[in-house]
Each structure stands twice: as structure tokens, then as C-alpha cells.
Amino acid sequence: MSTITTSSVPESLQSFLSSPKKLFIDGDWVAARSGKCFDVFDPSTDQVIGQAAEGDAADVELAVAAARKAFDSGPWSSMTASQRSRLIWKVGDLIEQNADELAQLETLDNGKPLAVAKAADVALAADMFRYMAGWATKIEGSTIPVNVPYVPGGEFHAFTLKEPVGVVGQIIPWNFPLLMAAWKLGPALATGCTIVLKPAEQTPLSAVRLGELIQEAGVPDGVVNIITGFGETAGAAIAAHDQIDKVAFTGSTEVGKLIVKAAAGNLKKVTLELGGKSPNVVYDDADLDTAIAGAADAIFFNQGQVCSAGSRLFVQQGIYDEVVAGVSEIANNLKVGSGFDSETQMGPLVSREQLERVRGYLKAGLADGAEATAGGAALDQPGYFVQPTVLKNASKSMSIVREEIFGPVVAAMPFANDAELVSQANDSSYGLAAGIWTRDISKAHRLAKSVKAGTVWINCYSIFDAALPFGGYKQSGWGREMGHAALENYLQTKSVCISL
Numbered sequence: 136m137s138t139i140t141t142s143s144v145p146e147s148l149q150s151f152l153s154s155p156k157k158l159f160i161d162g163d164w165v166a167a168r169s170g171k172c173f174d175v176f177d178p179s180t181d182q183v184i185g186q187a188a189e190g191d192a193a194d195v196e197l198a199v200a201a202a203r204k205a206f207d208s209g210p211w212s213s214m215t216a217s218q219r220s221r222l223i224w225k226v227g228d229l230i231e232q233n234a235d236e237l238a239q240l241e242t243l244d245n246g247k248p249l250a251v252a253k254a255a256d257v258a259l260a261a262d263m264f265r266y267m268a269g270w271a272t273k274i275e276g277s278t279i280p281v282n283v284p285y286v287p288g289g290e291f292h293a294f295t296l297k298e299p300v301g302v303v304g305q306i307i308p309w310n311f312p313l314l315m316a317a318w319k320l321g322p323a324l325a326t327g328c329t330i331v332l333k334p335a336e337q338t339p340l341s342a343v344r345l346g347e348l349i350q351e352a353g354v355p356d357g358v359v360n361i362i363t364g365f366g367e368t369a370g371a372a373i374a375a376h377d378q379i380d381k382v383a384f385t386g387s388t389e390v391g392k393l394i395v396k397a398a399a400g401n402l403k404k405v406t407l408e409l410g411g412k413s414p415n416v417v418y419d420d421a422d423l424d425t426a427i428a429g430a431a432d433a434i435f436f437n438q439g440q441v442c443s444a445g446s447r448l449f450v451q452q453g454i455y456d457e458v459v460a461g462v463s464e465i466a467n468n469l470k471v472g473s474g475f476d477s478e479t480q481m482g483p484l485v486s487r488e489q490l491e492r493v494r495g496y497l498k499a500g501l502a503d504g505a506e507a508t509a510g511g512a513a514l515d516q517p518g519y520f521v522q523p524t525v526l527k528n529a530s531k532s533m534s535i536v537r538e539e540i541f542g543p544v545v546a547a548m549p550f551a552n553d554a555e556l557v558s559q560a561n562d563s564s565y566g567l568a569a570g571i572w573t574r575d576i577s578k579a580h581r582l583a584k585s586v587k588a589g590t591v592w593i594n595c596y597s598i599f600d601a602a603l604p605f606g607g608y609k610q611s612g613w614g615r616e617m618g619h620a621a622l623e624n625y626l627q628t629k630s631v632c633i634s635l
């Protein structure tokens with residue numbers, strides 16, 4: 136691993152960063168009722184680079200009222216699906232037109248390499264809006280033949296209507312700030328819902344800019360409201376609000392459970408995209424060069440801050456040493472530094488808190504007897520940098536194997552045969568994703584069926600597409616994001632039955 140010196144805030148972002156920070160409520164940019172703001176940090180320098188308005192329950196109240204009005208009586212509900220579709224498409228266009236600025240904001244706020252922000256985060260966000268724009272005009276119920284045995288001779292015409300669930304609260308994390316907003320807003324807008332969105336307090340900037348673009352696209356007032364603020368205040372107020380019909384959350388499993396409890400008050404619908412501890416499996420018949428590079432990318436992409444990261448690496452016995460050495464060599468050569476440096480391959484973690492969390496896991500893993508064949512510590516420099524780390528001699532009782540680390544740390548373990556592998560791979564409270572590297576297509580299919588995970592990647596990893604459903608088994612969540620599966624989260628099915 137080599138490090139690169141950090142650079143400062145791009146000139147082009149200065150005016151956005153120095154403008155007064157506001158919440159987006161009912162089509163207006165307003166200060167938080169409390170008048171408070173909070174600091175936003177550059178994770179590569181640990182310096183404050185701006186502020187965001189600190190929305191709390193009082194602001195959520197106003198945002199919900201605006202979203203209610205826009206849904207119950209505003210122009211959104213009376214608009215045709217085709218008109219809605221064009222507005223959603225326009226948001227995608229505006230994201231593309233402002234791709235450079237959005238990517239810079241993402242790199243500044245989250246730390247990720249600029250090229251990644253542009254090619255992955257921003258491009259996928261634009262694509263998500265366009266994909267969902269297409270669905271707006273294709274949401275339809277069905278005609279259902281009914282028998283009704285207790286009404287002899289009765290004749291009925293029955294059909295279903297698909298209706299938007301209503302006002303939705305959306306609480307998103309900091310690992311892909313703009314993209315997570317797109318995953319959430321796209322299907323909600325396509326189905327005709329109105330929204331109160333809360334970005335993570337670590338990364339509020341791109342959501343604020345997205346709000347401006349949504350306004351520029353002509354989305355009516357109150358349809359999208361954006362409240363920057365903290366989870367314990369603004370987030371909790373959204374989860375508990377009795378005028379919100381559904382809440383969608385992405386983040387920790389711990390907070391996911393709090394959301395479920397808070398939602399019980401009015402039994403709002405809940406979807407959750409939570410943590411993971413995904414197995415990535417390399418068989419001895421795999422193309423090893425590809426598998427080794429893929430295993431490294433599965434854990435080091437986005438500094439390991441990916442819910443579906445391949446954080447448990449299972450390698451077949453005979454090639455264990457070779458694969459561990461190969462992944463370690465890649466880790467040792469990764470260029471770690473500011474996301475604005477074009478040579479950087481891995482940026483800092485998002486926050487000091489996350490750095491401390493990852494450092495805690497590294498210490499625990501080494502104390503438990505795991506051995507670092509690459510990395511193993513934080514970097515002794517400003518910013519929240521940690522070394523890309525490979526831990527061998529890991530075993531299933533260790534916290535580094537059981538718990539989500541959410542950093543560039545992979546635990547490598549050998550396996551002998553399929554039966555042993557399946558039981559180890561599924562020995563987790565999570566079930567978000569899995570990777571399989573093999574040339575044997577039958578084996579790949581068999582394992583894809585046996586592994587309890589919402590996504591299985593074969594001879595690839597971290598492949599996401601707006602059309603492909605994503606979500607978790609077990610404690611990795613409820614429901615699916617993306618694809619037409621995501622629309623169901625935002626729709627009610629109404630049965631209509633007519634006596635003829």
C-alpha cells in the first residue's frame with residue numbers, strides 16, 4: 136500500500152459550500168426551525184468543509200404536512216402517469232448534466248475516489264431515475280375471474296387497482312449518498328407517492344444538490360422534501376410519524392430494529408436494507424487471476440463500506456495460501472489517499488466514528504488470533520484512513536467473522552468440500568449477497584440455490600443494475616430495492632368487485 140498526499144476542496148464547489156444551508160420543504164428552501172446547523176467534514180483531511188441545516192422533529196412535522204398535502208390534494212395525485220414519467224426522466228437528465236459537480240460533492244463528503252463517484256454513484260443514480268420513469272406508465276392491476284360459490288348464479292366482474300401507498304419516509308446512509316437517494320426516490324415517484332427524505336448526517340451535501348435538481352426538473356412542491364439532520368432526532372421523528380404511511384430505511388441492523396418498533400405506532404409499512412457479512416467463495420477450479428482480483432475488489436471497493444461487501448472469503452483448501460497471498464499482494468499495492476487524486480484507488484473511511492469502529496475490529500481480530508497478511512491498522516496521518524487488510528487464521532467464533540465491519544477488512548478461511556462450505560457460508564445472521572468463483576457451471580448453480588442470500592454473483596462481484604432486485608434474507612432486511620420488485624414496496628393492491 137502506498138499513500139498519496141491530500142488535496143483541497145475544488146474551486147467549483149466553493150459557492151455551493153458557502154451558500155446558506157437549508158432544508159427543502161414544500162418547494163421552499165428554509166432554515167431549520169431551531170436555527171441550528173451542523174458541520175460537514177472532509178474525511179480525507181478531518182477538516183470542516185461546510186455545514187448543513189440541522190432538521191429535527193419540528194421540521195419533519197412541516198415536511199410531512201407538505202407531503203400529505205401534495206399527496207392528498209396536490210397536483211401529484213391528479214397528474215397522469217405519463218406526466219410523472221417525464222419529470223422523473225428529467226431528474227435523471229439533470230443528474231447526468233451535473234455529473235462532474237455531483238461526483239465532486241460525493242468525493243468531498245464521502246471520501247471515495249472521484250472516478251468511482253462518477254462512473255458508479257452518479258451514473259447509476261441517473262440510470263435509476265430513468266429506469267423508474269419507464270415504470271410510471273406501466274403500473275397496472277389485473278382482471279380476475281371469481282367463482283363466489285355461496286352466490287349461486289351470481290355474475291361478477293372483478294379487478295385490481297394498484298395505488299400509491301401515500302406519504303413515505305426514506306432514511307438513507309452515507310456509503311453511496313446520492314445513489315441511495317436515487318434507489319429510494321425513483322420507485323416512490325414512479326408509483327405516485329410523496330416523500331420526506333433524510334440523508335445521513337455524515338454526507339448531506341449531494342442530497343441537497345439533488346433537491347435543487349428535482350426543483351429544476353419541475354417536480355411539484357411538496358412531492359419531495361429533504362430534511363438534513365441526525366438519526367436520533369429527525370430520523371426517529373420520521374419513523375414514528377403517524378401521518379407517514381410507509382418508511383424505507385437503509386443502514387445498520389440495529390437501527391433497522393428501532394425503525395420497526397417506531398413504525399408499530401401506526402403500523403406503517405416498512406422496508407429495510409440492512410447489514411451483511413457476505414461469503415465470497417473461491418473454488419480450486421476457478422480462473423485464479425480473475426478470482427483473486429475479484430475477491431480484492433469485493434472487499435476494498437468503496438473502502439469496504441458496502442453492505443454486500445465480500446467480507447468472508449472462503450477458499451478451497453489446496454489454493455488457500457495462493458489466494459490469500461494474491462489478495463494480500465493487491466492490498467499491499469493499493470494506492471490509498473484523497474479521492475481527488477487521480478491515482479487513488481482507495482479513499483478514507485467516511486467518519487472518525489467509522490474509523491474507530493473499524494480499528495476496534497482490527498484490534499479484536501488480532502487479539503483473537505487472526506494474522507494480518509496485509510494491513511491491520513489505521514494510517515498515522517490526518518483523515519480517516521485505514522490500511523486495506525487481509526486477515527487469515529480467522530475462525531467463526533471471532534467478531535471479525537460474525538459482525539459487519541464496514542471497512543476494508545476481509546477474513547479468509549479455508550474449506551474442504553461443498554457440504555462444509557454451505558454450512559459455513561450460511562452460518563450468519565445476515566443474508567445479503569454471496570460470490571462464487573468457479574469454472575464448473577453445475578456447481579455454481581447448485582451453490583447459488585443453497586446459499587441464503589438475496590443476490591448471488593458468479594465469477595463477478597458488486598454488479599448492480601437498476602433492473603436487478605437487491606435485498607436481504609434473514610437480518611439483512613425486508614423487501615427488495617430496484618427492479619420492478621421495488622415498486623411493490625410503494626403500492627397498495629385494491630380489489631374491486633362489481634355485481635353484473
Ligand code: NAI
Nearest residue numbers: 307308334335365366370371386387390409410442539541
Ligand atoms: P445508522 O444505521 O445509524 O445510520 C443510517 C441512517 O439511519 C442515517 O441516516 C442515520 O441518521 C439514521 N438513523 C440513525 N439512528 C436512527 C434512529 N434512531 N431512527 C431513525 N433513523 C436513524 O448507521 P451508522 O451508525 O452510520 O453506521 C453503523 C454501522 O451500520 C456501520 O458500521 C455498518 O455496519 C452499518 N451500515 C450499513 C449500511 C448499509 O448499507 N446496509 C449503511 C450504513 C451503515
Ligand code: MG
Nearest residue numbers: 366386387390
Ligand atoms: Mg448509528
